[in-house]
Every structure is written in C-alpha cells, then in structure tokens.
Amino acid sequence: MPRVICAGHLNWDVTLRVPALPDPDGEVSVDSRRAGGGGSAANVANGLADLDVAPVLLGSVGDDEHGRIARAELDDRGVDVSNVVVDSDLETTTKYIVVESSGEVMVLGCAGANEAFTAADLPDESLASADHLHMTSQDPETAARLAERARRQGVPVSFDPGRRIDDRGYGPAITSVEYLFLNDREAALALDAFDLSEQTLVLKHGPKGAEIRDGTRRAAHPGYPIDVVDTTGAGDAFAAGFIAARVGGADDERALSVANACGALASKAPGARTSLTWDDVRTFIGE
Template identity: 30%
Template sequence: MSTVFVVGSLNIDQTIRVRSLPGPGETVRGSDAVYGPGGKGGNQAVAAARAGAAVAFTGAVGDDAHGHRILEFLSDAGVDCRHTRIVDAVPTGTAVIAVDDEGQNQILVSPGANSSLTTEDMDIPEGREGDILVLQLEIPAPLVRHAARRAKSRGLYVVMNAAPAPHEIENLFDDVDLLIVNEQEISLLAETAGVRATDHRDLVRSLPPVLGPAIVFTAGAEGSFAVVDGDLVHVPAHAVIAEDTTGAGDTFVGYLAASLLADRGDLVAAMELATRASALTVARSGAMESIPHRGEVLQAFDSPSPLPPQGCP
C-alpha cells in the first residue's frame, strides 16, 4: 500500500483566547489555558490519515504526560508511530498560542524533544516509488534537507510546507517536488531569492524556475493558486465563521498529500478537497482536534470548479 510519510514536529499546544492579539510590550488578559496535541508535523499526519491515506510519522516527544497524550492521539487517528521516539529528560515541544475574537493567532514555539531528532531519524527505509514524503520547517533545516535527499533517492514524491518561513534557502529545495506556502512565506522566499513581482500570484509562476519545485500558494480567504499545464488556476476558499485558524494550513497540506497519493496527476482536485477540509478546521478550535474526517469534508460544501484568477494571464 502506498504511504504518506511525514517527518516533523510534535508539540503540546497551550491555547489562550484573547479579545485582541497583544502588540509589542502589551499585556492582554485572556481565558484559562487549554492544552491540546499539535505541532505542524503531527497535524499534517493526522490530516492525511483522516483524509483516508496510510500514514507513517517520524518525530520525537518527551517522556511526559503531554508526549504520551500526543502519541495516543496519533495512534487513534490511524498514524503509524513506530518511528517516533520518546526521549528521556527532555520535555515535549510546546506551542503557546493566542487566538483573538476573529480567529487569528500568534504562536510561540519551544522545540523541546523536537531538537533531539538526528540525521539517522530522517531515513525512511521502507519508502518506495509511489509514496509521498511531507516535510515542514519546525525541525532544523539540515535534517529536512537530509530527509528530502534520502526520500528522493528512493523515488518518493517530496512535498514541503515551508513553514515557518526559512531565512536561508541554499540547497533547501533541491530534492523537493512541490512547495506549499502562504502569503508571508511566499513573500519571504521571493525576497531571499531576489525575485520581484507585483502580485503574490505572479510568484506562483516566477519562483519555481528559481527555487526548483512547483508551488501551491494558499492565500487564506482568497483560496489557493497553482500553475497547472501552464495556466494559473484558482481554487476559491469557502466562507465560514472563523473560530480558530490554528491548524488550517496543516489540514490543507495533509489533505493535499493524501489526495496526491491517490491521484498524482490531479493537483486541482487535491487543492479543492484540501480547501474544503481547511475551511472546516477554521470553524473549530484547536489543532489536531479540529481536523475533520474525509466524510465530513465531502458532505460539507458543494464542490466548486477552479476559476481563472482575476487580473492574471
């Protein structure tokens, strides 16, 4: 059976609701903290599993209550965690998340056990042609590069979510087939690569010849964009009342990877399904816990046809 392999971070999320996000030097009174499983890698693995894919995860947690809770959640979601290590004397990674009344967030991450990962952990010996590797950047970039290189040598299709946005990109994308980025990330990549454009959507065309991989650009309420067969395709977002945007991008990545595993040639259909799923995530609170199952996603919205973006050739 073809598999989505995910290598990345696991965190316990400490979420505090606030009326508005604090500015520099500002103290804001919030709600009681709520703890839940998260981390970009773990979120994307759960999303791919709930989308219906076979999923295996590589990562690390501390030998503490938070770490064991996260592993139990992953296992219940159907994620194979045989390559996830429990590390002694190191806490599980932590993300402190402030969420305002509009559902927007600010996130501060302490890596904890995620920093214990090594190049030896990055090898996926059972991976083979037809499988997909999903990567993010909440673990050190040299490990991400190593994982991509090893996977590519075995014929895997490599998807990277360049988040958090990297400030150094030398050789980072050499073995990546598809890059998934939001508005902030695509802007920083363009600046780092010395590429100028009048519109973020133009970068979906102009960045791949410079960076290497194809790009899917997620633009929040505007939907997502990609170049397919030479044309810039726009998949509109679904209008929902935003409860919490935490995990929405990770849901998109996981669902997209699962869809591509089933049909590598239909990127637009994968974007449509991922867009539906991420909209449901935005309408819920939490990270892993907010990720919808495939059945919910298929019933939630009427499927739109991809539209040509306004003002783009």
C-alpha cells in the same frame, strides 16, 4: 491504502482564547484554555489518517507525560508513531498559542525535543515503501538529508517550511523537493531568495483561496467563505487535504478544492485539529 510519511514537529500545544491581544504592559482575560498534542507534522498526519491515508510520523518528544499523551493521541487516530524518537534528556516542546476573537493566532514557543530526530531515524525500508514524504518545519540539515534520500528512492516530496523560512537556511531542502507549500508572506521571501523553477508551488492565499504554479501551468481555486473561529492548524489541514487528494489520483483543481475545504473546516473549529473525513469534506463542498 496510500502511505505518507510526515516529518517535523510533534509538540504539546496550550491554546489560550482571548478577546483581543493586550497592549504593551496591558492585560486581558483568557476566555478559554485547552491543551493537547500539536505540531505541524503531527497535525498533517492526523488529518491524513482521517482521509483514509496511512500516515507515518517522524518526529521527537521528551520522555515525559506530555510526550506520552501526544503520541497516544496520534496512535489512537491511526497514525504510525513507531518512528517518533523519545529523548530522555529533553522535555517535549511546548507551544503557547494565543487566539484572538478574529481567529488570528500568535505563537510562543519553548525550546524542547521536537528537533532531536535526524534523517537517520527513518529506516530505508520505511521510506522505500512510502507513496509520499511531507516535511514541515525542522532542522534544515535533517530536511535536506530526508529530501535527498527520498529523491534516490523515487518518493515525491513536499515541504511546508513555515513562518521561519527566512532565517533557517532551508535553501538546500527547498530546492530539492517537488512541492513547496507557501503562504503569501513566505512566497514573497522564497521567490526572491531561491530559484524555484523546478518546484511546483502550492500557494495559500487565506480567505482568497489557493493556487498552483508549475512553470507556465496554473490552477486556482477561490476558497470557501466561512466565519473564522481559529486559524490554528488551518495550513496543516490544507496540506493534508491536498496530499490525500493527490496520492488518491486527483488533478490540480480537485486537489485545491479538497485542500481549501480542509483548511476551511479547520478554521471553523477551535484548536489545531478537527474532523477531516471524506464525508465531512464532501458535505462541506456540497457534493
């Protein structure tokens, strides 16, 4: 079974569904409220476990109930959480995710323990035995150091820096990885700021599908038409599908097809995590 390390945030998510975002000084009723483990790295690891990949999570939580539940949820799903750091001086990071009726999201974050881990918290033997390292939003120095260590071990690295790509100093990490996952806004910023001639760009176009750019090589997939319920975690599901397909030997076109299917499945259900088994993916694609 392929082994993939996911490094980044493990949070406690509180998701509020509302009919629409309120105007300034306004108020709307909350249609539903749910809470559970979240964070991009944890979400990708959860999806990989569904897709018959052995995921290892590198992240950090506080020594509190939310951190214990978040780790237990992942452990129950088959994610190796032995490298998750528990910081007794900080609380598990909480994210408040507001989802309006169109499925679009707004995120409010509270500072906490999700960047308490460092690159040194991943043992050399764990990295050396991995087939892939996937990094999500995290401390820029940690990301750059992890990418450097993986390169020395010959382990391919992907990076999804997320919505804060323009203000976190991710340059050294971005230019050190093989695969870079970007949505349209992030791609516009990255292409303007960095020399990405050595990176394979995996570009997410939302309802318009996705594409790969690698030098002069191009591959694209149009995506799947769906009724969107909640886009929370859709990008993480996309990454899980793409990585699972690639470590399983799929070509670009197949990897994009699987990734788009996983992103669509995530968008059709509430919450950051949904079932992404190969049976679910093949049924959705129509195989």
